[in-house]
Amino acid sequence: MPAHPQRCTYLGPEGTFTEAALGTLPEAVTHEVFPSDSVAGALDAVRGGEAAVALVPIENSVEGAVTATLDELATGRPLTIRREVLLPISFALLVRPGTTLDDVKSVTGHPVTQAQVRRWLARHLPHAEWESAASNGEGARLVRDGRFDCAFAGEFAARRYGLEALITEINDAPDAMTRFVLLGRPGRIAAPTGMDKTSIVVWPAADEPGALLALLAEWAVRGVNLLRIESRPTGEGLGRYSFSIDAEGHVTDRPVREALMGLHRISSRIRFLGSYARADRTAPATDPRLANHEFARSAAWVARCIDGIGEHPEL
Numbered sequence: 001m002p003a004h005p006q007r008c009t010y011l012g013p014e015g016t017f018t019e020a021a022l023g024t025l026p027e028a029v030t031h032e033v034f035p036s037d038s039v040a041g042a043l044d045a046v047r048g049g050e051a052a053v054a055l056v057p058i059e060n061s062v063e064g065a066v067t068a069t070l071d072e073l074a075t076g077r078p079l080t081i082r083r084e085v086l087l088p089i090s091f092a093l094l095v096r097p098g099t100t101l102d103d104v105k106s107v108t109g110h111p112v113t114q115a116q117v118r119r120w121l122a123r124h125l126p127h128a129e130w131e132s133a134a135s136n137g138e139g140a141r142l143v144r145d146g147r148f149d150c151a152f153a154g155e156f157a158a159r160r161y162g163l164e165a166l167i168t169e170i171n172d173a174p175d176a177m178t179r180f181v182l183l184g185r186p187g188r189i190a191a192p193t194g195m196d197k198t199s200i201v202v203w204p205a206a207d208e209p210g211a212l213l214a215l216l217a218e219w220a221v222r223g224v225n226l227l228r229i230e231s232r233p234t235g236e237g238l239g240r241y242s243f244s245i246d247a248e249g250h251v252t253d254r255p256v257r258e259a260l261m262g263l264h265r266i267s268s269r270i271r272f273l274g275s276y277a278r279a280d281r282t283a284p285a286t287d288p289r290l291a292n293h294e295f296a297r298s299a300a301w302v303a304r305c306i307d308g309i310g311e312h313p314e315l
């Protein structure tokens, strides 16, 4: 460990799933780790230089986007994604020791959690009042402090806050996963691994027929597969949206690079959020016609056409 290790922050407080996800990354040992109390706080710590990197949730397989994260990435000083990590999620109902299900009148957790335990709540605690917390760790802390009767959080958070897991393995959808991203200030992009993903935010140029189709066509004509597309309101009035997109491949792959160039030409704004290794280690279906050397070969052919080398430069 260097004398002054770099710092890494995460959506805290202690006991969040984000902290558990961070535990699977090398940064958990190579960096000095500290919690932030919101997604915005974590990203501002990176923007302000108090942390080199921050881990925050971005997407859940049941509830979809963590909108606070998407919106933070679309605005403010630019940040880029260095890594992503996937974590399977199931919840425990945490209470102060001695509390029974019959005692429970109020319940808390992160808003994304609420969406994942809705059916369970309707069945087992139909009269309990829900109020959201900034994170699941924060919910557990608030139960310890007597603000709520129980919180949904990871079972591991019980010990941290002197609570008891009354029920475990709660989840309306059994295979729920959450995706987290490690964000840093823009820097040199890591070399491709062959199993990469590229993320951007793009603002269409005009509110006109086919504007979204034109954005999608830039990827489609170059054979680039999209992994996620999400619209988010820009905040500039109803009907104004930006699109958050994950595409298969790395910015140094010719098809991805040319799609980005096309988007840059036709959009009103575009923000590059990084190229990084896919956590699911899935290699794209490769089309040999789209390999970098095929782009070089076709560029050389056009150059020969221009130079008039050969009567009919065909190859």
Ligand SMILES: O=C(O)C(=O)Cc1ccccc1
Pocket (backbone or CB within 6 Å): 011, 015, 016, 017, 018, 019, 057, 060, 089, 110, 112, 113, 134, 135, 136, 137, 178
């Ligand atoms: O990290 C946490 O504990 C959070 O509060 C964010 C979250 C919410 C729901 C599932 C996974 C992570």
